Amino acid sequence: MRAAAFASFGGPEVLRVMELPEPQAGPGQVRVHVKSAGVQHFDCAVRSGWKPAYGLEVKLPQIPGNEFAGIVDQVGEGVNGFTVGSQVLGYSLLNSYAEYVVVGEDQLVSKTVTMSWEEAGGLTGNGQGAHIALKAIGVGPGYTVLINGAAGSLGSIAVQLAKEWGAKTVIGTASEGNHAFIRSLGAIPVTYEAGLSDRLRQLAPDGIDAAFDTAGGEGLHAAVELVKDRNRVCTFYAYDLIEELGFRVVRGERSAARLAELVDLHLKGRLQIHIRQVFPLSQAGEAHRALETRHGRGKIVLMID
The missing domain is CATH 3.90.180.10 (Medium-chain alcohol dehydrogenases, catalytic domain)
Structure with a gap:
């Protein structure tokens, strides 16, 4: 073959x-x-x-x-x-x-x-990865969630799952050229550059409950600064910083049941x-x-x- x-x-x-x-x-x-x-x-x-x-x-x-x-x-x-x-x-x-x-x-x-x-x-x-990560940080109804690197395959699915699971506000970091795409997924776009923490405070004056990092950099540091409970922060990018930043290691097994759930969401038009x-x-x-x-x-x- x-x-x-x-x-x-x-x-x-x-x-x-x-x-x-x-x-x-x-x-x-x-x-x-x-x-x-x-x-x-x-x-x-x-x-x-x-x-x-x-x-x-x-x-x-x-x-x-x-x-x-x-x-x-x-x-x-x-x-x-x-x-x-x-x-x-x-x-x-x-x-x-x-x-x-x-x-x-x-x-x-x-x-x-x-x-x-x-x-x-x-x-x-990426579908199962996003599912595992958001379950690990406990995303649910009423949450304000930060997805760092929201335009990529992993981040864009995470945005959609957070919305599907009832998050009140989803904020996604992305380059400016991807902001329209982020909005189309139901999230509020914000650029990566310096001063990100201040911009996030303006967008989420009541605080950020959970964050999923797929890109590192300013977005990860902002998550560390703004999410009070480190157990509510997960990175699938900066693995070398997990111990230093006090995150728990998130691992999960892929499964046919989880995959079938994602396929069903796509069938119903709720997952792009x-x-x-x-x-x-x-x-x-x-x-x-x-x-x-x-x-x-x-x-x-x-x-x-």
Whole structure:
């Protein structure tokens, strides 16, 4: 099968299309003919040589990619929820930048007809990440919430979930060119520059109850300054500062149930998945390069087929 993989660690240039053996579905597993795969910072970090604390095994040549959508073409013994031809989206820590990926049945949900392949391939990682983060900081009815880096894929989904879960006010930091987009999601946009804390006090005179950081910088420091309870602040960016700033480490398991909840919100028109840019599999390295600029609005996706 064709796959975008790397045989050595390094920059985006190490990613190239290779011919690798097709995986086969075992008991309880499903093989998916991949149509689209989302591009995540996690993928870039693994490609660069980062090894997460939970012991992910990387074997060179390695196919990155931890979210995908496609059509089931093989089911293993004991699989009851899906059949050949089922349209699905799902997740796997690795191996999604390929024509075929094999995962457990419990890592898939059905794709709706209202969701494009680009949207389906790009929902799982950032969608579940935002869900995990906002649950961890307890966002709920009446809250005033700060999302730092609100225009990116992770931040924009977090804005929408905060509104969906009853937040009274959602404030999103973003560059000025993305302010109209932030407003369209139901949040109040504010620029990152120096003096952010003062601008936030004007926007939220009664205080900020919780903050989710996806961008670091001034926004993270403002969250530290303005949110009284550090347990109500979460970062998915400045991991090296968590201990210094007194945050708790937020981890959560992705699940089919959580993913199904997000798919249902999209079906009901209450969750947008903004696609920033689509690349063919042959340009996976360029997709990584674009993502690593950390500029831009929404999700980057690879189209495999």
